[in-house]
């Protein structure tokens with residue numbers, strides 16, 4: 001299976017541009033749509049940056065690929081063979097957008113949602129043809145993280161799931177096929193880590209800088225090489241039993257949103273997008289940090305590819 005010739009990406013915020021840049025790199029004519037002209041303007045430079053990162057990675061260019069920036073959803077969807085929805089994580093909005101998408105494309109078109117974890121069946125509830133909706137959960141930044149979760153809802157056609165896996169593989173990425181649970185696999189694991197880290201910061205156990213250092217060097221580096229299930233074998237299941245016996249009851253079981261995150265969000269301190277969040281950012285620092293992160297991810301991915309080819 002090749003990457004579809006014409007793709008539409010609906011929503012061009014944090015995720016849309018990187019997704020579009022990767023599809024275009026693989027030869028697709030991509031229409032990136034947003035309701036905000038400002039977002040589309042920002043997306044142009046984000047696509048250029050993503051393309052630069054793909055150059056650094058050495059991802060070959062397939063002839064014929066392009067990205068166009070469309071305020072008009074109908075123009076973006078016209079002739080699309082694959083539609084990827086990447087609008088904000090709000091079920092009502094996603095349902096409305098999906099209804100409009102399915103009214104504009106043929107019944108054979110795969111409609112994928114990049115939701116971070118809303119069950120696919122919940123989103124498909126209002127669709128006339130729910131069999132073509134599939135979860136295609138990219139990880140941020142989507143042009144560099146070579147793994148996509150593919151999630152079938154109760155009414156997704158198995159052939160749509162198979163076609164989505166084939167597209168992921170045609171992009172040179174790994175597909176992880178899952179049953180639907182809120183958050184899917186990646187965010188269940190990531191949010192377990194983030195809940196504990198936030199709780200440790202809130203309790204004053206360590207500074208957020210030290211927590212970042214501990215997770216990057218102590219856990220992140222190791223897990224990138226062996227994965228948690230293999231790590232259990234490396235540590236010893238007897239050790240896991242002993243430690244988890246006293247530790248699990250002490251871990252955060254916070255059911256709500258972290259009070260610290262709630263406070264910052266109420267102050268519109270949303271992170272890099274508002275140049276203030278968990279950390280403050282001086283003028284120009286966000287661009288420099290983003291460039292450092294991209295450079296770091298390219299370097300680490302090249303190194304990891306030597307031991308585990310994607």
Ligand SMILES: NC(=O)C1=CN([C@@H]2O[C@H](COP(=O)(O)OP(=O)(O)OC[C@H]3O[C@@H](n4cnc5c(N)ncnc54)[C@H](O)[C@@H]3O)[C@@H](O)[C@H]2O)C=CC1
Pocket residue numbers: 010011012013014015016033034035036039085086087088089090093097114115116117137138139140
């Ligand atoms: N930010 C992240 O790290 C990741 C996000 N996701 C998921 O991807 C989706 C998008 O997330 P982000 O890109 O972070 O959101 P974002 O808020 O950065 O961007 C969403 C964009 O959608 C646009 N939009 C809103 N309504 C629209 C409509 N009716 N039609 C077209 N465009 C519309 C907004 O103007 C905005 O530019 C969410 O479901 C999110 O949970 C998935 C993986 C990672």
Ligand SMILES: Cc1ncc(C=O)c(C(=O)O)c1O
Pocket residue numbers: 115116117138139140141187
């Ligand atoms: C905080 C956070 N939330 C959701 C996602 C993906 O759905 C990510 C990510 O991909 O990095 C994330 O960092």
